[in-house]
Each structure stands twice: as C-alpha cells, then as structure tokens.
Amino acid sequence: MSNSSHSTNNTSNPKLTAQQQRVLFEKATEAPFTGTLLHNQDQGTYGCANCGQQIFSSKDKFDSGTGWPSFSDVTDQGKVKLIKDNSHGMTRTEVVCAHCGGHLGHLFDDGPSPTKKRYCINSCSLEFGKKG
Ligand SMILES: [Zn+2]
Secondary structure, three states, rough: OOOOOOOOOOOOOOOOOOOHHHHHOOOOOOOOOOOOOOOOOOOEEEEEEOOEEEEEHHHHHOOOOOOEEEOOOOOOOHHEEEEOOHHHHHEEEEEEOOOOOEEEEEEOOOOOOOOOOOOEEHHEEEEEEOOO
C-alpha cells in the first residue's frame, strides 16, 4: 500500500508556475476566490498539478463558500496522505499527494453528508481533466 522506498524528487517541475511551486512544496495557500477551478462545473477528474495522479472527482465537488475548491471525498483513500498540522495556532489536517508529497490543502469535518468531509484544496495544486 505504501511505497516508502520512493524518494521525493519534486522541487523542479518546469510545468509549474512559481505560485504552484510555493503552494505544492512550501505549503503556501492561494488567495481565496482566485483559483481557476473554483467554479468549474465540468464533469471530470482533478489530479495533482505536480505528478498528475488523479485524486478527486467532479461528482464530489461542492461549493463550500470558502473560496477554495472543496470536495466531500477522494476517489481512493490511498491517493492522499493526511498529516496533523499544528501551524498558525490551529490544529488542522494537511492533505498531501500520496504519490509526490505535494501539498494540496486541508481536510475538515464539516462537509456535506454522507462523508461529512470537506477537502479544502488549493485550485493551483490541481489540474483538471475533462471527461470524454
Ligand atoms: Zn502529486
């Protein structure tokens, strides 16, 4: 289930913008309501912007009103790693890509039924692949 022998070599990806690199590798947070995928309604899958692993599905996307793309579930629990994050005086759960270790966003427990999960994800950490 885990491939821990994989070394993380993720700090030089020429297809990423400076902002994407700051978010993915330095855990920055993009400004709310600025992400290009925030209001994306198309059917498809959302993958990690760094390694391309597909992580979220459009069927689990919902409008949380927070200003970041939000999902009630992942397509597979093994796609992400959840890490306790005590920075900024808060206890939160960080969501990182299980494949490349890139920072995606945070997980909260106030999402819609049935999962009650809210994956609050930076738009620039994601790349969208349209279905069909
Ligand atoms: Zn990745």
